[in-house]
Amino acid sequence: MLSSIPSQFMLIGSTVAVVLMGIMMMIIRSRSSKKPASVKKIIIPPIAMSSGAFMFCFDYFHVAWPQVLEAVIAGIVFSTVLIATSKFQVLDDEVYLKPSKAFFFILIGLLVIRTVAKVYLSGSFHLGELGGMFWILAFSMILPWRIAMLIQYKKVEKELRFLQHS
Template identity: 55%
Template sequence: MIEFIFTKVPPVYLIIGSTLAALFMGTMAAIVRSKAAKRPVSVKKIILPPIFMSTGALMFIFEEFRVAPLQIVEAIVVGMLFSIILIRTTNFEVRENEIFIKRSKAFVFILFGLLIIRLIGKLLLSNTIDVGELGGMFWILAFGMIVPWRIAMLVKYKKLQNTKGVGI
């Protein structure tokens, strides 16, 4: 079924559609992130996003999305490099005996900056790499970015929780 869809839709439409979808998702992520800063953080709120995102790995059941081992390594490394920026700009603060994410004006710019870098990379690579394979690579990149970021968030959260004795 999925192979049928890919053979009938011109690749340029897949690229445009996935670019628009990425922009929409990036905008939604920025909105959700800004609203989340108004509520206390919990361990569950930190660890659930990567768990939910992990279901996306089911795409690799289909051959169109499978990625070569070298491309897997490249995508993970790039994702981990991007995560460094998120790790450095995500901090917590204690308010009313609860732990909150500190609002950072830079976060929205960083989020959209990373999104733009990914979109430019996708547009450049779409000429040489199949669209499905590229989709798999960018999922790996995103997962390689969110997992280290969320682990670092959890470590920072637990450290603040233990030193301040809040949110327990």
């Protein structure tokens, strides 16, 4: 079925989908900063995203090991920027994710980089392989970011409990 759709339409469609998901992520992030953070809110995104690994059960999404390594390294590098902009604060005796204007610019920058790379690389890799590479990159970005957020959240939560009991 996928092979009957021209690759340029798949490229355009998947790019539009990523932009829409990026916009949705910005909306979710701005709303989440208005509610207290929790361990569940921090760990659910990578757990939910991990189901995407099932794509690799199909040969269409096969990614060679050198490209896996490149995608993982790029994801880890990009995660450092997200880690640097994700901070927690205590308000009304609860832990909140501190709103960061830089986050939106970083997310837009990452979307632009991803889109340009996707268009550029679409001549070198077939769409399934490219999709797999970008999933690996995204997962390699979100996992360390969320682990760092969880560690930071637990630290702030511990400090808050200490202050409440003293």
